[in-house]
Amino acid sequence: MSVDPQVLARARARVLGVPSITVAEPVPPGFTGASDGTRVWLLPEWPDGATPALLEEYDTAPMPLDRPGQARRVLAAALRCCWPRLDDAPWPGQDALVIDVLEVYVGLSRGDADLARRWATGELRRLADTGWLLLDEAAGTVRPGPRVALWADETLGPLRDLLRRLPEPVREDAP
Amino acid sequence: MSPTSDDAFAARDDAPSLDDVLEGEAVLGVYRQMFAALARDSGAVVDDPELVDVAETLLAAFADAGEEGLSREQMRYVCRRYPAEVFDNRLRVLKGLGAVREVFPKPNQLRYRASFTSVVGLMFVRRMMLDGGQSEMHRLLALEQLNVADPRMTPAQARDGADGLARAFRLWSVELLTLTNGTIEELREQAPKLWGTEEILQRAERLHGAILRRWPQLDRTCTDLRAAIYAYGDASRRAAARLSDSAGTTRNLTLLPPETWRTFARTATREELAAVLDGFVFDAPAPWHEPSAVVAAVEDGPRATPPRPAPPRPSVPDPGLSGDTGSDATAVERLRTVAEQVLRGRDRVAVQDVLDQDWVTARRLLADLSSVHLHPELPYRLAWGDGMAARPDGSPTWVSSGVFERTGR
Numbered sequence: 001m002s003v004d005p006q007v008l009a010r011a012r013a014r015v016l017g018v019p020s021i022t023v024a025e026p027v028p029p030g031f032t033g034a035s036d037g038t039r040v041w042l043l044p045e046w047p048d049g050a051t052p053a054l055l056e057e058y059d060t061a062p063m064p065l066d067r068p069g070q071a072r073r074v075l076a077a078a079l080r081c082c083w084p085r086l087d088d089a090p091w092p093g094q095d096a097l098v099i100d101v102l103e104v105y106v107g108l109s110r111g112d113a114d115l116a117r118r119w120a121t122g123e124l125r126r127l128a129d130t131g132w133l134l135l136d137e138a139a140g141t142v143r144p145g146p147r148v149a150l151w152a153d154e155t156l157g158p159l160r161d162l163l164r165r166l167p168e169p170v171r172e173d174a175p
Numbered sequence: 176m177s178p179t180s181d182d183a184f185a186a187r188d189d190a191p192s193l194d195d196v197l198e199g200e201a202v203l204g205v206y207r208q209m210f211a212a213l214a215r216d217s218g219a220v221v222d223d224p225e226l227v228d229v230a231e232t233l234l235a236a237f238a239d240a241g242e243e244g245l246s247r248e249q250m251r252y253v254c255r256r257y258p259a260e261v262f263d264n265r266l267r268v269l270k271g272l273g274a275v276r277e278v279f280p281k282p283n284q285l286r287y288r289a290s291f292t293s294v295v296g297l298m299f300v301r302r303m304m305l306d307g308g309q310s311e312m313h314r315l316l317a318l319e320q321l322n323v324a325d326p327r328m329t330p331a332q333a334r335d336g337a338d339g340l341a342r343a344f345r346l347w348s349v350e351l352l353t354l355t356n357g358t359i360e361e362l363r364e365q366a367p368k369l370w371g372t373e374e375i376l377q378r379a380e381r382l383h384g385a386i387l388r389r390w391p392q393l394d395r396t397c398t399d400l401r402a403a404i405y406a407y408g409d410a411s412r413r414a415a416a417r418l419s420d421s422a423g424t425t426r427n428l429t430l431l432p433p434e435t436w437r438t439f440a441r442t443a444t445r446e447e448l449a450a451v452l453d454g455f456v457f458d459a460p461a462p463w464h465e466p467s468a469v470v471a472a473v474e475d476g477p478r479a480t481p482p483r484p485a486p487p488r489p490s491v492p493d494p495g496l497s498g499d500t501g502s503d504a505t506a507v508e509r510l511r512t513v514a515e516q517v518l519r520g521r522d523r524v525a526v527q528d529v530l531d532q533d534w535v536t537a538r539r540l541l542a543d544l545s546s547v548h549l550h551p552e553l554p555y556r557l558a559w560g561d562g563m564a565a566r567p568d569g570s571p572t573w574v575s576s577g578v579f580e581r582t583g584r
Contacts, residue, residue, distance in 0.1 A: 005500045038456045049295060051463065051465065053463065053465040053468075053508055062463060063461070063462045067469075068462070068464075068472065069475065069476060070472075071462075071464070072469045072471075072472035073473050073476050075464055076469050076472070076473045077468075078471075109476065109477060110477040113273055124549065129459040130229075131460075131461060147461070151465075151466055155465070156466055158470045159466040159469060161485065162470045162474075166484055
């Protein structure tokens with residue numbers, strides 16, 4: 001049985017979430033690629049450049065999410081560290097240390113700092129699972145995920161203002 | 176409700192006549208047709224719900240076919256979704272029980288027709304499957320109420336109806352009592368049987384009152400019925416009380432206790448565990464975080480310090496701090512340079528010698544020298560003497576005698 005390799009690639013991409021392929025391989029139809037130079041991440045393509053934020057205008061419930069506020073605060077803390085040049089696009093960003101991200105998140109939150117770090121670690125893993133961050137737990141680094149490449153540039157203004165206001169990560173070993 | 180009871184009635188007479196046998200055979204025929212759809216073979220009930228679907232498909236096709244009936248090939252075509260052996264088996268059983276029979280009772284008959292009784296029986300069975308016995312009880316009570324109001328009703332029929340209802344209520348309360356004394360899991364599973372009991376009780380009591388008003392001579396039967404109704408009410412109340420005791424604070428009776436979940440997770444086979452996820456789609460869309468949502472989440476989040484408004488930003492790019500901080504050291508250095516230029520290595524110099532330039536430059540120098548004199552850190556001084564020299568041609572036009580000198584420090 002022969003299956004069109006493009007169809008097969010598309011099916012694989014849908015099952016795997018946000019897979020990455022080498023730059024040399026073609027992007028299957030129905031996907032947009034977010035490339036960082038060596039690899040291409042396959043992302044869903046929406047008609048007419050709409051994003052899922054459009055669901056809100058139609059009063060349709062978006063994808064349900066446990067503790068969306070916490071997840072987004074962790075995402076903001078991660079972007080504060082991996083997106084240092086705010087005038088550029090957030091993707092592909094830079095590698096940042098996970099401990100820095102956790103410190104920024106602790107600065108954002110209230111209460112027990114250890115507990116906040118543990119919550120944030122869990123959220124970092126969940127965000128990495130859904131392609132919002134690329135987390136390398138062995139190296140202890142994190143960088144923006146390919147999904148942030150789908151953000152339209154004109155919607156980024158408030159986010160840039162917010163990230164400018166966020167405190168910088170405090171480093172003990174900083175010069 | 177079983178055919179054997181009719182046989183027993185027939186056997187009570189010492190010499191059963193041919194008429195009795197015929198009558199019993201007719202009753203048996205109705206029973207057989209009613210439950211033909213459920214029969215696996217002529218002696219047992221189906222063990223696969225799909226077999227009932229075959230029967231239903233067939234009966235629906237017969238209804239569409241009209242008086243012509245269907246040939247065997249047409250029946251096979253209607254049931255083409257099912258395997259051939261299943262279809263053959265069903266057809267044989269349905270024929271054997273009289274649900275499907277030849278249009279004319281002749282050998283080698285090719286066309287068949289279906290029995291009306293079987294369809295009604297199947298409808299009844301489907302309804303029982305959908306609603307369970309309780310709603311059938313509601314229907315029976317309503318029907319009986321109509322019957323009692325019917326002027327053609329005889330006391331004997333009313334007594335039979337009341338006896339049947341009393342028997343049903345007694346069996347029901349026995350079942351509830353067994354449940355109440357059994358395990359709580361089983362009780363929870365059967366909990367829907369307990370819902371709406373109040374309504375059934377009221378309806379039954381109304382029926383009981385109607386029978387008693389119309390036929391006072393049936394008081395004995397009515398007493399039985401009344402006792403059965405009350406027994407049922409007590410049993411259902413006790414079962415409900417046990418159920419609500421075990422449920423604790425939650426009123427959601429469909430929630431399983433944690434122990435049941437844990438036991439299932441430990442004892443289930445791999446297939447059973449996988450079946451739990453049967454209805455899930457695994458390429459579900461990922462959550463979407465809009466930038467504005469991220470901003471809103473951070474701004475609504477709990478924070479240690481009270482929120483501060485963002486400082487106003489200039490419209491032009493900010494070049495940062497300028498190098499001129501206005502610190503004192505720079506000014507002191509400049510003044511020291513000025514003083515050394517004036518002294519040129521000497522210890523003292525007359526002021527009028529220094530001011531021999533044009534007035535614009537000279538007054539600036541004089542101001543600097545005054546600053547040097549007044550600065551507490553610098554070791555210079557400006558000393559003015561008495562007298563004044565007028566120089567109409569010079570510039571400045573008058574000077575007073577004074578010296579600028581190095582103090583010893």
